[in-house]
Amino acid sequence: MGPWSLSLTGGLMKILAGDIGGTKTLLMLADVSHGRLSTLARERYTSADFPDLAPMVRAFLSDAGLASDGIDAACFALAGPVARQQGVDRARLTNLPWELNSTHLADNLGIPQVALLNDFEGIGHSLDDLPTEALHSLQTGQADPEGVRLVVGAGTGLGVCIVPPGHPLCVLPTESGHATFAPADTRQARLWQYVADQEGRCTREHLLSGRGLGRIARFLVAQGQSPGQSLGLALEGDDPAPIISQLALEGSDPVAVEAVALFLAVYGGQAGDLALGCLPFGGVFIAGGIAPRLLPRMQEGGFIQAFRHKPPMSHLLERMPIQVIGDTDAGLLGAARHAASLCQQPDQAR
Structure with a gap:
């Protein structure tokens, strides 16, 4: 995948994005600088092969020879409703036995800011940047x-x-x-x-x-x-x-x-x-x-x-x-865009 252009400004940031479905999950690590997103690593996983999202992310970073140190923000778009309360995103996936909590993921992965989006929220976040x-x-x-x-x-x-x-x-x-x-x-x-x-x-x-x-x-x-x-x-x-x-x-x-x-x-x-x-x-x-x-x-x-x-x-x-x-990657693009926006608006992370 070539670089994406994002309708955002700002200096260099490293973001993690995911599009999680009941069958497959796409994960991407990217640098974003002055509105340009460059992919560092990207992989597709069978969702049911993992008991939860955090082990999958660790495997992704390990496979890519990378660490979570230095990742500024992460956003995951997923198939299921997301509940937001007191700054915490919680989700239960429709076709997976996963229960996700943005605060727990941030603590487990050592990433300062983590957000969860419904999969169509992710697509909505991509609209300004679709080619x-x-x-x-x-x-x-x-x-x-x-x-x-x-x-x-x-x-x-x-x-x-x-x-x-x-x-x-x-x-x-x-x-x-x-x-x-x-x-x-x-x-x-x-x-x-x-x-x-x-x-x-x-x-x-x-x-x-x-x-x-x-x-x-x-x-x-x-x-x-x-x-x-x-x-x-x-x-x-x-x-x-x-x-x-x-x-x-x-x-x-x-x-x-x-x-x-x-x-x-x-x-x-x-x-x-x-x-x-x-x-x-x-x-x-x-x-x-x-x-x-x-x-x-x-x-x-x-x-x-x-x-x-x-x-x-x-x-x-x-x-x-x-x-x-x-573009079947619209949800992933939207998750990446939202992760980058968290870095620009740390007080409005969700």
């Missing part, structure tokens, strides 16, 4: 540089955060992915009922996630559509989403094509609902691992049509710039 080539426009809109920004992203789950205007940068995490899904038409109402019968309720995340794409394909089959052999075999497994996406992009299976079209209609509609809740004229950013893979289908217009179709407020939604974040 132009990492963004793919779906709707130009009329960008307001002082406007609210919204980040929505389907991947393993559905993440949402809001970035209000102002300095220093503030990111508001949410758990909106677990809100109840509101169908936009009769077919989506049948989809809601199909999922609710299985799960007890139907949330946004039940549909807008890798597992959600599989649920949508199985719903279409339950409605009488006939998948091809490859899709049929995939639907018998636990994670058919990669095969559904591949077949849809190839156009080789009508059920896969229809599943992705319905997925994107739900995605666009729910993103539009979320946008009406905060009016993000500064931009809507579609993050997560699914959107970059389905970008050619997203650019066909179904997502945007569903996003805008909110009469009598469609005219507002048409004004909002919408971009897909294609």
